[in-house]
Amino acid sequence: MKKIVIFASGSGSNAENIIKYFEGNRKIRVVALFCNRPDAFALERARRLGVPGIVFDREELTSADGVSARLRVLGADLIVLAGFLWRMPAIILEEYPGRVINIHPALLPAHGGKGMYGERVHEAVIRAGDKKSGITIHHVNEQYDEGAIIFQTSCDVEPGETPGSLATKIHALEHAHFPAVIRVLLERQHGTTRNNTPYNKYTT
Numbered sequence: 223m224k225k226i227v228i229f230a231s232g233s234g235s236n237a238e239n240i241i242k243y244f245e246g247n248r249k250i251r252v253v254a255l256f257c258n259r260p261d262a263f264a265l266e267r268a269r270r271l272g273v274p275g276i277v278f279d280r281e282e283l284t285s286a287d288g289v290s291a292r293l294r295v296l297g298a299d300l301i302v303l304a305g306f307l308w309r310m311p312a313i314i315l316e317e318y319p320g321r322v323i324n325i326h327p328a329l330l331p332a333h334g335g336k337g338m339y340g341e342r343v344h345e346a347v348i349r350a351g352d353k354k355s356g357i358t359i360h361h362v363n364e365q366y367d368e369g370a371i372i373f374q375t376s377c378d379v380e381p382g383e384t385p386g387s388l389a390t391k392i393h394a395l396e397h398a399h400f401p402a403v404i405r406v407l408l409e410r411q412h413g414t415t416r417n418n419t420p421y422n423k424y425t426t
Contacts, residue, residue, distance in 0.1 A: 224250045224408045227298040229306035230257055232340075234264025236304035236325065236396055241271045243401035250408050253296050256289065258308055284311045293318075300408055303362060304400070307339060310362050322362040323407070325400050327392045329374055330358040334367030344385040344392070355379050355388060357395045359403050373403050 226244070230237045234255070241252045255268040256276045265275040282288030290313050293301070301314070303324040310322060326334055326343075333346045347355045356376030361369035377391045 223248075224299045224411065225253045225297050226250065226300050226302055226404065226408075227293060227296060228252060228255045228268075228302045228304050230255060230262065230264035230304050231259055231307040232262055232264060232305045234262065234267040234305065235393065236400060237264050238267040238271065239397045240302065240304065240401045240404065241268065241273055243405075245271075250405060253298070254292075256292075258283070258306070264305070280308070283308065284313060286313065290314050290317060299411060300404065302404060305339075309336075309364065309366060312364060315362065315364060320361060323372065323404075324360055324362050324367075324369070325396060326358045326360065326367050327355075327389075327396070328358065329354065329356045329376060330360060330367055330371060334358075336366045338367070341385045341389060344388040347379060347388065348383055348385065352379055355392065357392060357399065359400060372407070373399065375399060 226240070228237045228240060237255055244250050244252055252273050254274050254276055255264060256278060257265050258278060260277045265277070268275045276292060278289050293314070298318070299321065301318055301322040303322070315322060327340070328334065328343045328347055332352070333343050338346065354376045356374055358371055359373040360367070360371045363369045375395055377395060379388060
């Protein structure tokens with residue numbers, strides 16, 4: 223059984239979507255949701271779906287007997303950042319090389335970096351006059367949004383687009399593609415998908 227641990231900081235719509243996607247899957251499941259905000263609705267979404275929620279602070283994230291120790295006990299195979307706003311520390315990245323991924327609501331390398339999340343990204347896309355936006359799923363390193371890209375897909379930015387209307391398009395792309403890319407990554411870890419097999423429609 224491949225085990226996913228999700229990290230979230232806010233509402234948790236992506237976390238809920240991923241949990242639901244793997245319900246009933248005998249080979250892959252979400253075993254916990256880690257959250258740095260005790261009031262985040264992501265914890266309630268996880269609870270309703272029977273996934274344990276674990277709240278932590280910044281000290282626990284960076285200490286050897288904190289979050290990393292809990293991940294070890296859980297036997298995490300893949301760490302998925304789904305709206306998690308803190309930078310992942312070296313202590314976790316070194317223990318899980320190539321097994322920490324994130325989703326960004328724009329086409330990196332554009333509109334990434336510290337403080338670029340949520341509506342701020344959509345505002346930047348519109349302000350820049352971009353004709354396309356989209357999502358980027360990428361590996362995580364110690365710099366914000368600079369890890370190797372795994373998958374991107376795009377949508378049009380229409381004349382008169384607002385941050386809210388663009389956010390709706392981006393959420394639809396996230397929900398349609400993020401769980402499926404996670405599944406392919408884990409199947410490749412398990413050896414059930416050939417390494418040279420493209421992501422079907424999941425190609426950059």
